[in-house]
Amino acid sequence: MIRAHELTKTYGGKTVVQDLSFTVRPGTVTGFLGPNGAGKSTTMRMLLGLDAPTHGRATVNGRAYAGHRAPLTQVGALLEARAIHPGRSARDHLLALALTHGLPRRRVAEVLELTGLSGVADRRVKGFSLGMGQRLGIASALLGDPATLILDEPVNGLDPEGVLWIRTLLKSLAAEGRTVLVSSHLMSEMALTADHLVVIGRGRLLADTTVDDLVRGSGGSSVRVVTPQATDLRRALLAERPRGQITAVAPDTLEVRGADSTHIGRTAAAHGIALYELTPHTASLEEAFMNLTQDAVDYQGATAA
Structure with a gap:
């Protein structure tokens, strides 16, 4: 279990994380989200x-990271996958x-196999692609068979097969x-x-909730109606x-919020109104995230004219 209690971090008079509290519980994959500059990396560094x-x-797991006698067996971390001596092989790095x-050599072989690196285990890391380096970083995090994993952007540089692999791995763990x-x-x-x-913005907690509840609470559900x-x-x-919200997006097209497709269809039928299209839309996590963090973004690009 991971606990952050009123974490605050100030650099040179600038506060980048402020009064941040949250708990990451066993048995779930918890996403740590926030815009660039939100304080995610600083928070992860404080956790470690x-x-x-x-x-x-x-x-x-009940104590400060430095208080564990064998940290690798408690916490596996990936903050910077390429923070590895380029002249070493993947096997030697893990060894x-x-x-x-005091971990056995067989554990090195196991994580090399698990991450798909057995075939390149004796190659120098400087010749690794971004995706291969990422897999080696994940292998390092898994080496001690830890109860807790803290991973920063683990899918960065992975191909579609690799993304599916890490998704399946995290869920299984x-x-x-x-x-x-x-x-x-x-x-x-x-x-x-x-x-x-757990969503943060400008160093503060914005949400600590499930994916479904965040999307549902974003108010992004609507129905497109063409008539x-x-x-x-x-x-x-x-x-x-x-109190419903109805927006005319074209002369024959409405965007309806506050009523589902069934209600709209019944109302149209009761009034003899023909419908050409009735399409429900549920907000994506991306839309919900953008709505939540719109006031916590430091750098915003201009909208094209």
Whole structure:
């Protein structure tokens, strides 16, 4: 289990993480999300004892990371996959890590096989592609067979097969009862991988909830309706539900919020209104995320004219 309690970090008078508290529980994949500059990397570094908090406390499996006698067997971490001596082979890199914790050589062979690197285990890391380096970083995180994993952008550089592999791996590790915290900018992948979400913006907690609840609470559900009697249908729907939101996106097309397809269809039938299209739309995680963080983005591109 991972606990962050009122974490605050200030650099040179600038506060990048402020009063941040959350818990990552075993048995779930928790997505750690936020815009660029939100403080995700700083928070992960504080969880791992690489940065000391200005205020607050972070624990992993009941104690500070540095308090574990054999950290690799408690917490597997991936913050920078290419932070590896380029002259070493993948096998030697993992062996060096294993020796620091008294792990057997067979465990090195196991994680090389698990991550698909057995065939290149004796190649120097400097010749690895971005995806291969990422797999080696994940192998390092898994080396101690830890109960907790903290992974920063683990799918970065992976091909589609690799993305599917890491998604399946993370889900299987959580199913074993492990604690998994993973950050990513790929909302579509988080929607498929994560069960729970912790979302921050400008160093503050914005949401600590499930994926389904975040999407449902974003108010992004709507129904697209195409009818030659758009004005009549709008009038009929508002008569029944005055607080509904109905937007005319074209002369014959309405976007309806606050009523589902069944209700709209029944109302149209009761008033003899022909419908050419009735298409429900549920907000994606990306849309929900954008709505939640729109006021916490430091750098926004201009919209094309």
